[in-house]
Amino acid sequence: MSCQYVKQRCDEYIDNSLSEVENMIFKEHLDKCPTCHEQIQQAQQIREALHNMDIPPMRSEFAQQVINNAVQHHETAKPNLYKGLSLALAASLVFVAMTGLYFNQPVIEDSPAIVIGLNQTKNVKLLFDAKDNIDNVSISIELSENLTLAGYNNSKLISWNSQLQKGQNVLALPIMATEFGKGEVIARLEHGGKNKTFLIQINTQQGGSTRNNLNPDFTPLNV
Amino acid sequence: MSLINLWSRKQDKQQLFESLLAPYIEHLYKLAYRFRGNQADAEDLVQDLLIKLYPRTQEMSGVENLKPWLDKILYHLFIDQKRKESRSPINLKSEDLDENTETNHPLTFINTQSQENDRYLEQVFQALNELNSDQHSLIILHDLEGYTLSELEQMLETPIGTLKSRLNRARGKLRELLMEPNSNSQRYKQMRG
Incomplete structure (x- = not known):
């Protein structure tokens, strides 16, 4: 698997929509490639931060x-x-x-x-x-x-x-x-x-x- | 006979409207807040949505899954608002204002963990607002609301290929905006372990 392939498919990896086999190969590549690993980590971190954004509670009335x-x-x-x-x-x-x-x-x-x-x-x-x-x-x-x-x-x-x-x-x-x-x-x-x-x-x-x-x-x- | 059908027979439009919408108001408020970024505009967006929906009460009562149906209309309303606003060329530029205000606020140098965390979340929020309205709403609907791209293909009436590349560009731009040397992302990453 190439870094270019990871770049192309990273959205699907983050969305957990790769097949089981593809997911496994993807992970193997991430273990070996610090650059791709960092990129995926950044994307996941942003996604996590989006989920952590506070929304003020709705007014009761x-x-x-x-x-x-x-x-x-x-x-x-x-x-x-x-x-x-x-x-x-x-x-x-x-x-x-x-x-x-x-x-x-x-x-x-x-x-x-x-x-x-x-x-x-x-x-x-x-x-x-x-x-x-x-x-x-x-x-x-x-x-x-x-x-x-x-x-x-x-x-x-x-x-x-x-x-x-x-x-x-x-x-x-x-x-x-x-x-x-x-x-x-x-x-x-x-x-x-x-x-x-x-x-x-x-x-x-x-x-x-x-x-x-x-x-x-x-x-x-x-x- | 379902409650909805019973209401329909009574032709009590107001009560039907309320019974249909009430369970979704809080969800709509949250989604509107994510689109608009502040409470006042979020409330106004929900209000505009409900005013639009009232004449469609009967139609709503026949919708099987109301949540995505409402989300879709809210999304289109938001996009309409943004397009109207974007025709006006002047906006407050945060960088212009920061230039004038930064030196007055020495408290910004205090770095507790929670402040850094908050500041990073604020950066994420600002970065989200830097995206164009199509990218912005796609991130919200897909990454936060959990709609799949196939569902969004229907909801946004946009081919899935376009959505995939839009999502890729949106996430790329967020990374670009947040991973600059001055961002708090690295510290945030350390904090989150």
Whole structure:
């Protein structure tokens, strides 16, 4: 058996889908070949790690909540539901209109408050609609004391340079609420000495919040 | 007469819907979490799935094995979401953010065994997210959920040959991402014996 053969069949070996004879020959090769042995060991180690990844337990009320929302979505009178949905949608997807290169004086645009459960993370998506391609945009995200960006060690100010492409640009912020109360996220975009500021209000509440939306539309803000 | 048939005769759609779905919500949440990587998005994905399914309650009651049927729809919903998201070119780049934040966090130098273990698992999770959505979901469905490639051929409506090469590339990329010199994999390996 060659190393090339091992490389080709290693997925089947890991999946335990080789025949008994093939499996035996495969093992014999691994005993003699440290390179192939190492490769298989690495693959098994990754697979083991995947199995060990923690999943936070489901909230106790989630099952009932998600079923009720689905039923309500279809059974409730349409006009009211539509209105309710529009509000819910704004909760995690914020639409921001950018007017290409034409930044004016600093502008603060408010969005409807987003609700996040205490110690829970919600992906808040900022949707920037750019009329042109914009290179070298300086982006900064500032978080109030009761909020943190999951995975970024409680940093309250994060800045980097990027570019906007013509059309919709999504910035996904995994925001975690660490304390009760009202908080805010300030997103600043700067280009060529001009800047624009957006304010997103975040309220923390006990337990999680579940949107009952289906369609990926959004509520525009002060366009 | 089965409970499901009895419910159908009563035409109690809401109760039928609940009785069909309730046993699978936790499983769907876990699968959605593995697809999406965080609780809020996982909950939203499950919610979207159930909203889609309610009009198909009657159809569901006739499905013999509901779990793979639900997994398949959840998978397609996830892929749709990812494709919509991928049309937007700007994302937070973790390396950009690390550059700005790393020096502020001396605690990262403390190396206890469990922290290293956690960090490696985090690396695995990040590496998984580096895969494209087809590769990502194949690893989850095959390696974690235990679907065979033959089952996935039906579920994903993709020829088995394509799935084999996709799996090979996905595992290769994970190895590549995780076996770099700076990764914690070697220490993890020692810890796991």
